[in-house]
Amino acid sequence: xxxxxxxxxxxxxxxxxxxxxDDALKAKLEAEVIIRYPDRRAAMLPTLHAVQxxxxxxxxxxxxxxxxxxxxxxxxxxxxxxxxxxxxxxPKGKYVIWxxxxxxxxxxxxxxxxxxxxxxxxxxxxxxxEDGKFTLMNVxxxxxxxxxxxxxxxxxxxxxxxxxxxxxxxxxxx
Amino acid sequence: MAFNEPVLxxxxxxxxxxSFADRKLNTYEDFVRTGGYESLKKAVxxxxxxxxxxxxxxxxxxxxxxxxxxxxxxxxxxxxxGEPRYLAVNSDESEPGTFKDRMLLDFDPHLLLEGIAxxxxxxxxxxxxxxxxxxxxxxxxxxENAINEAYANGIFGDQSxxxxxxxxxxxxxxxxxxxxxxCGEETALLNSLEGKRGWPRIKPPFPAVAGAxxxxxxxxxxxxxxxxxxxxxxxxxxxKSMGVGRPEGAxxxxxxxxxxxxxxxxxxxxxxxxxxxxxGITVKDLIETYGGGMRHGKKFKAAIxxxxxxxxxxxxxxxxxxxxxxxxxxxxxxxxxxxxxxxDEDTDMVxxxxxxxxxxxxxxxxxxxxxxxxGNWMYKTLCRIEQGDGTTKDLDLLLEIAASMxxxxxxxxxxxxxGANWAxxxxxxxxxxxFESRVKPSVERVIPLAVVQ
Numbered sequence: 001x002x003x004x005x006x007x008x009x010x011x012x013x014x015x016x017x018x019x020x021x022d023d024a025l026k027a028k029l030e031a032e033v034i035i036r037y038p039d040r041r042a043a044m045l046p047t048l049h050a051v052q053x054x055x056x057x058x059x060x061x062x063x064x065x066x067x068x069x070x071x072x073x074x075x076x077x078x079x080x081x082x083x084x085x086x087x088x089x090x091p092k093g094k095y096v097i098w099x100x101x102x103x104x105x106x107x108x109x110x111x112x113x114x115x116x117x118x119x120x121x122x123x124x125x126x127x128x129x130e131d132g133k134f135t136l137m138n139v140x141x142x143x144x145x146x147x148x149x150x151x152x153x154x155x156x157x158x159x160x161x162x163x164x165x166x167x168x169x170x171x172x173x174x
Numbered sequence: 175m176a177f178n179e180p181v182l183x184x185x186x187x188x189x190x191x192x193s194f195a196d197r198k199l200n201t202y203e204d205f206v207r208t209g210g211y212e213s214l215k216k217a218v219x220x221x222x223x224x225x226x227x228x229x230x231x232x233x234x235x236x237x238x239x240x241x242x243x244x245x246x247x248x249x250x251x252x253x254x255x256g257e258p259r260y261l262a263v264n265s266d267e268s269e270p271g272t273f274k275d276r277m278l279l280d281f282d283p284h285l286l287l288e289g290i291a292x293x294x295x296x297x298x299x300x301x302x303x304x305x306x307x308x309x310x311x312x313x314x315x316x317x318e319n320a321i322n323e324a325y326a327n328g329i330f331g332d333q334s335x336x337x338x339x340x341x342x343x344x345x346x347x348x349x350x351x352x353x354x355x356x357c358g359e360e361t362a363l364l365n366s367l368e369g370k371r372g373w374p375r376i377k378p379p380f381p382a383v384a385g386a387x388x389x390x391x392x393x394x395x396x397x398x399x400x401x402x403x404x405x406x407x408x409x410x411x412x413x414k415s416m417g418v419g420r421p422e423g424a425x426x427x428x429x430x431x432x433x434x435x436x437x438x439x440x441x442x443x444x445x446x447x448x449x450x451x452x453x454g455i456t457v458k459d460l461i462e463t464y465g466g467g468m469r470h471g472k473k474f475k476a477a478i479x480x481x482x483x484x485x486x487x488x489x490x491x492x493x494x495x496x497x498x499x500x501x502x503x504x505x506x507x508x509x510x511x512x513x514x515x516x517x518d519e520d521t522d523m524v525x526x527x528x529x530x531x532x533x534x535x536x537x538x539x540x541x542x543x544x545x546x547x548x549g550n551w552m553y554k555t556l557c558r559i560e561q562g563d564g565t566t567k568d569l570d571l572l573l574e575i576a577a578s579m580x581x582x583x584x585x586x587x588x589x590x591x592x593g594a595n596w597a598x599x600x601x602x603x604x605x606x607x608x609f610e611s612r613v614k615p616s617v618e619r620v621i622p623l624a625v626v627q
Contacts, residue, residue, distance in 0.1 A: 036303075043369065080370055085353035086309075104271060107517060141355075144273060145515070146447045152309060155312075
């Protein structure tokens with residue numbers, strides 16, 4: 001019965017002593033980001049980006065700390081963070097491979113690259129390899145249709161992909 | 175007038191005036207050496223309202239997809255009341271097939287910054303947020319460096335040659351999105367800028383009256399703003415000497431298609447890329463003159479005129495001129511972003527449409543029922559047809575769902591559902607034979623009379 005929900009008010013979240021949003025990061029955000037906006041909440045996206053960049057993903061404790069830092073409820077931070085595809089609410093691999101799946105890439109045979117990646121890494125889209133090195137993702141248009149097919153590996157865009165250069169790109173990653 | 179001098183691609187080598195291989199980033203020094211920021215100097219000496227009049231007279235239409243006249247948008251702002259006013263630059267280029275703004279950011283970011291500064295002066299806006307999509311990591315860094323150069327050289331900040339704008343020193347910041355197509359919708363962009371989910375807002379109030387942080391806000395596309403500098407420098411008549419103008423016999427209130435435009439061509443062609451041409455170039459010329467012709471000598475089958483939300487042009491519409499009037503003449507939604515996706519004779523139209531509908535289903539923000547439910551429903555139906563399990567009834571069903579998505583005004587908050595609607599209707603109607611050949615006939619179950627009795 002859908003209306004009988006678990007009382008999440010008593011939910012326990014995993015915590016660690018050391019904060020994710022540490023004092024150094026707070027000071028940096030105060031000096032460089034918060035001053036750009038007329039209210040603190042507007043710094044939400046840059047703050048989530050900064051914490052994720054430092055931690056690798058966004059644990060619940062980090063969301064609560066961001067809420068306290070920006071003066072909004074933790075649930076509101078969750079509300080925003082869960083909307084955007086780029087925020088990771090669970091751990092990801094060291095390298096995230098986002099292979100574009102939109103129309104131009106599909107017209108230019110991205111599907112064979114996806115098959116190849118799945119076979120090479122033995123995972124399906126959305127999964128992470130056992131050694132925690134690679135996470136494979138399908139993603140919608142990366143804005144590189146002139147040089148399709150394309151993939152984003154962490155923050156680096158790789159264009160004009162073929163089966164051969166895809167191998168080289170993956171092999172070059174430590 | 176033929177297109178014989180690059181405007182937006184003046185510093186970005188583009189065939190036939192240059193080679194893609196020579197493209198490189200133009201720094202502040204490069205930009206100034208080639209006549210950059212001259213237009214801003216001219217703007218500083220002008221009355222703000224006169225700048226708006228010049229842009230209005232040029233009849234520049236927004237280059238982000240909707241084609242709304244830019245000068246008119248600027249004139250919707252209420253009078254100054256001493257409180258802040260904002261400019262939000264839409265650089266959330268996420269429409270499949272569209273990669274034109276990225277080229278400007280990659281190679282000539284100061285052209286955008288000059289346009290931004292002129293717009294701030296003209297509309298008396300004190301703070302600019304450039305909303306750039308999260309996936310553009312490299313472009314974000316280029317833009318941040320360019321902004322730092324602009325601050326150091328007195329374009330923005332307390333040393334700005336504009337002095338105070340709206341009683342404040344002008345500032346310009348980059349705001350990175352985080353992977354959501356819908357944030358390119360202007361009010362979703364504002365919500366995202368405010369640190370909320372990217373949910374489109376109900377209009378009115380329009381952003382020019384109550385936008386970012388409840389204050390008057392102008393939202394313009396990167397290419398529209400990049401065009402402002404050249405217009406101010408060369409005058410509206412120069413701008414109107416390019417393009418195709420108004421359809422014949424149309425009254426002056428009908429928006430026209432003047433000026434050059436960036437066209438991004440991709441898909442089954444030999445030389446994909448971003449090219450600049452006058453509005454009104456035909457799909458055929460664009461593919462054959464600029465795109466190097468169809469790949470592997472195949473025949474043309476279909477093209478999407480400007481981002482997948484615009485629907486599709488059929489095989490017999492190869493000669494369609496790409497201007498703002500294309501929608502009425504060739505039964506599609508419009509020019510959109512002019513990101514032309516070309517498909518050859520071997521393309522499976524069912525698979526192409528399935529891909530497009532998956533995009534809209536995936537990127538729906540989930541606020542409005544027709545879009546949230548309709549998109550997924552159509553995606554499942556198309557998957558069924560693609561696998562060979564569809565029936566003719568499914569085609570009727572698709573058309574019926576599509577017609578209930580956004581075609582009726584007021585059923586959805588924003589235009590995303592309408593994009594899915596146009597894609598589905600134009601694909602099925604223009605390639606009916608192909609869709610029909612992929613489905614089984616629907617058999618009406620006949621109950622023998624004896625059983626009924």
